[in-house]
Amino acid sequence: MTLVTGAELLAVASEHGFAVPALNLSDYNMMIAAFEVCEEVGSPLMVALGPKEGGWIGEDFIPAILARAHRSSVPTALHWDHGNDLDEVIRAIRLGYTSVMIDASLQPFEKNVEVTAEVVRIARAAGVSVEGELGTIGKTEGADEGGTDDILYTEPDEAVTFAERTGVDSLAIAIGTRHGIYPPDLKPELKLDLLDSIDAAVDVPLVLHGGSNNPDEEIRQACTRGINKVNISSDIKGAFYDGLRETLQDRSIRDPRIVVPPAMECARELVRHKIGLFGSADTLQHYGH
Numbered sequence: 001m002t003l004v005t006g007a008e009l010l011a012v013a014s015e016h017g018f019a020v021p022a023l024n025l026s027d028y029n030m031m032i033a034a035f036e037v038c039e040e041v042g043s044p045l046m047v048a049l050g051p052k053e054g055g056w057i058g059e060d061f062i063p064a065i066l067a068r069a070h071r072s073s074v075p076t077a078l079h080w081d082h083g084n085d086l087d088e089v090i091r092a093i094r095l096g097y098t099s100v101m102i103d104a105s106l107q108p109f110e111k112n113v114e115v116t117a118e119v120v121r122i123a124r125a126a127g128v129s130v131e132g133e134l135g136t137i138g139k140t141e142g143a144d145e146g147g148t149d150d151i152l153y154t155e156p157d158e159a160v161t162f163a164e165r166t167g168v169d170s171l172a173i174a175i176g177t178r179h180g181i182y183p184p185d186l187k188p189e190l191k192l193d194l195l196d197s198i199d200a201a202v203d204v205p206l207v208l209h210g211g212s213n214n215p216d217e218e219i220r221q222a223c224t225r226g227i228n229k230v231n232i233s234s235d236i237k238g239a240f241y242d243g244l245r246e247t248l249q250d251r252s253i254r255d256p257r258i259v260v261p262p263a264m265e266c267a268r269e270l271v272r273h274k275i276g277l278f279g280s281a282d283t284l285q286h287y288g289h
Contacts, residue, residue, distance in 0.1 A: 003069045006077045006099030007129035007169040009044050010205035010228045012286045018279035019208070019223040021271065022046040022079060024233035026053040029260050030240050031065060033267040038074045041272065043280040044287065045074055046099065048231060050081040051088065062095050075287050079131075081231070089119050093126050101131040101172070109158065116166040124167075131207060134162045135174030153194060156201040163204050170205045170229065173198055175222075177210030190218045192225060199226025207231070220277045232274055239270035 009020050021038070025031040025047050038045040047065055049057070062078070069076035079099040080092035089100045102119040104112040116132040123130045135154035154173040163171055175198075176190040199206060205228035208219075213235060223230065243263030253259055275281050 002072075002075070003066060003098055004075045004077055005127070005129040005169075006046060006079055006131065006229075009046060009075060009077050009099075010170050012283070013044075013228040013280070014205040016283065016286050017224060018283060019227050020044050020046055020229045020280055021274055021278055022048045022081075022207075022229050022231045023236055023271065024048045024050065024053060024081065024231070025065075025236070026057050026061075027240065028061070028064065029264050030236065030267050031068065033240075033264040034236070034271050035068055035072055035074075035076075037268045037271040037275070038076075039072060041275055041281040042284045043074060043275045043278075044076070044283065045072075046077045046079050046229065048079040048081040048233075051084060054080070054092075059095060062097075066096050074284060077129075083119075086115070086119055086122065090122065093123060093128050097128065099129045099131065101133070103133045103172075105133040105136050105172075105174075109162075113162060113165050116162075116168060120167045129169040130167075131170045131172055132162065132166055132168040133172040133209075134159055153191065154198060156194075156197045159198050159202045163202050168204060170207050171202060172207040172209050175208070177208060177214060190214065190222055192218070192221055195222060195225055195227065205229065216277055220279075223278045230274070230278055235274070236267055236270050240264070240267040242266060 013020050021043065023034050025034055026049060031047065034045060065078055069078065077099045078097045080089065080097045081101055082103045083089045083101050089102055092100050100123055102116050104115040107115065120130045136152040152174060159171060159173065175195050206226050207229040208222055208227045209231045219230065240263045243266030244259065247253060247259050247262050
C-alpha cells in the first residue's frame with residue numbers, strides 16, 4: 001500500500017459500512033505508534049494536521065509522514081484539517097497532502113458554498129480530495145480546532161444542496177459533537193436520527209468531528225449508520241502524554257528510549273480501542289490488498 005487520497009479511503013469505507021480513523025498526530029512517536037497499530041490490525045489510516053499543529057511542527061515533519069506512509073502496508077492519506085482559506089489549502093497541496101478540508105462553516109451558506117467550490121476546483125486539478133463542513137461543531141475550552149459555543153445542526157436538505165453545488169468528496173456534519181474534552185457538566189449526545197436522515201439524503205461519505213470523549217456506543221452506532229471518518233485528536237494526545245507523565249514521575253529517568261515507549265504503548269491502546277469502535281480493522285481486502 002502507499003499514499004492515497006482521502007476520497008479513495010472513504011469511498012471504500014462508505015461502501016462497506018465502517019469509518020476510517022483520522023488521527024491528529026503532531027508528534028513523531030505518536031505517529032509511529034498509530035501506524036504500527038493500523039498495520040497490526042489491518043486498518044486504513046488518515047494522518048491529520050490542522051493549522052495550529054502544522055505551524056507548531058513545521059514543514060520539515062511532513063516528509064517523515066510521507067515516507068512512513070509510502071512504506072506502510074496500509075492505505076494512508078495525509079489530511080490538512082480545518083483549513084481556513086484557499087492560500088492555506090494550496091500550501092498544503094504543495095507540501096504533499098493528499099486530502100484537504102476547507103472549513104467555511106461559520107460563513108453564511110452561500111459564502112460557504114462559494115469558498116468550498118473554489119477549493120474543490122483547485123484541489124481536484126492537483127489530484128487532491130476535499131472535505132467540506134456544513135453546520136457548526138461545538139467547542140470546549142482549549143480545543144485547537146475551534147467551533148462555536150452552540151451547535152448548529154446540519155439540515156439534510158441543505159446538505160444535499162451543499163454537496164451538489166460544491167462537489168466535495170466528503171462532508172463533515174454537525175450532529176452533536178464538540179471539539180476537545182467535555183467538561184463534567186456537559187453530557188455529549190449524538191442525534192443519531194438526524195444522522196440517519198442526512199445519510200439517506202446525501203451521496204458523499206460523512207465525517208464526524210469532535211470524536212474524542214464521546215460515549216463508545218454512540219460512536220460505534222454512528223459508524224454503522226453513515227459516518228465514514230471520525231476525527232480523534234484530544235483522546236490520543238491525552239493517552240500519549242499521560243503515559244509520559246507517569247514515566248517522568250521518576251525524575252532520574254532521562255533516556256528517551258526509556259521515557260517514550262510507555263507513552264507510545266498508551267497511544268497504541270487508544271488507537272486499537274477507537275479502531276474497534278469504527279469497524280475499520282481487517283478491511284484491507286476491500287482496498288485490493
